Amino acid sequence: MKPINLKNLGLTGEMIQESKQYKNLSIGRVSTQSKNLYKVITENGEIIAEISGKFHFYVSDSSEYPAVGDFVMVDRTDDSQGNAIIHHVLARKSVFARKTAGSRKDVQVVAANIDTVFVCMSLNHDFNLRRLERYLSNAWDSGAVPVVVLTKSDLCTDIEQKLNEISSIAIGVDVYVTTSTSDDGYLPLKKYLANGRTAAFIGSSGVGKSTLINCLLGKNALDTGEIRNDDKGRHTTTRRELIILPESGVVIDTPGMRELGVIHADLSKSFADIDELAAQCKFNDCTHSNEPKCAVQNAIREGILSVERLENYRKLLRETKYEGLNSKMIEKEKLNNIFREMGGLKSAKKFMRAQKMKKRR
């Protein structure tokens, strides 16, 4: 077998540099995990690995354990003599994390070292602007760039209307309409999957994430939500899985989350319009409730901003406030730059002008 070049899977120069301090260990990328066993792709192929006792001992937070997408240091690249041992996780360049169900603090790393978060929402039953705001807030905090992927366009008769609604909340992010029922319905996504790039598919169960990935793969490698013939249940994604695409790029499939517990959110990006408005309020500490000359309340009166959006903003603010934003492993500044390059605040302003124009018509 030809050795796998891990750079094609997203290994960065920084990671290579960091790995040099670990003598006699090799680099691999975690592709999936079940209980204490991991699958890790090394330059010699996929192997089974587990965590060293020392690693367990030093972990202080559940988010430090290897997660799908992590680059790790393993003691071997061939597991024929026994499972490999994972000794270290290399610094993550991005992390999509969520709050685990029921807990206030426990963080679950859904995907690490991703470039793009495909926030998937179906154009039929799953369509919900408030949920999308929630996902986008979380995704912006990951250090990766969110992209809205609307699925099942074949089942939607008012796409224009829905796109219009989305354009009033998805500031500065690309939005794509896709379907898995036609040969080219998934093609817009390929642009994000150049060599060395990784994209994670996030969103409710049943919206068609695995089916889209199967389209990208060109074969039905993943189980999707079809009812099985033997009636024993449904084929759906039950765990996170990293998949190498045949042409280029890497994708991470995730099982649906009934609810996305947001632990970290970057509201300055997902709600850039409200930030921008707030800067125009008369009082610096305006709470946008009943102060005079409140630009936010004005915008609501003018129909530029919806009450529901402001309420959702407040809700997310409350939820994430006291979580004491952890020592994020990622470079915030880099992402701020990306946001700026993508138009960032400028697009928030442009966006509000467009809202005003819409109102006048």
Ligand SMILES: Nc1nc2c(ncn2[C@@H]2O[C@H](COP(=O)(O)OP(=O)(O)O)[C@@H](O)[C@H]2O)c(=O)[nH]1
């Ligand atoms: N009509 C239609 N059905 C789709 C499309 N994509 C997926 N489905 C169906 O939706 C169900 C859930 O798909 P799946 O990929 O498992 O969703 P996931 O849970 O997000 O991974 C399956 O029955 C798919 O066949 C689409 O573009 N159009």
Ligand SMILES: [Mg+2]
């Ligand atoms: Mg699935």
Ligand SMILES: [Zn+2]
């Ligand atoms: Zn105000």
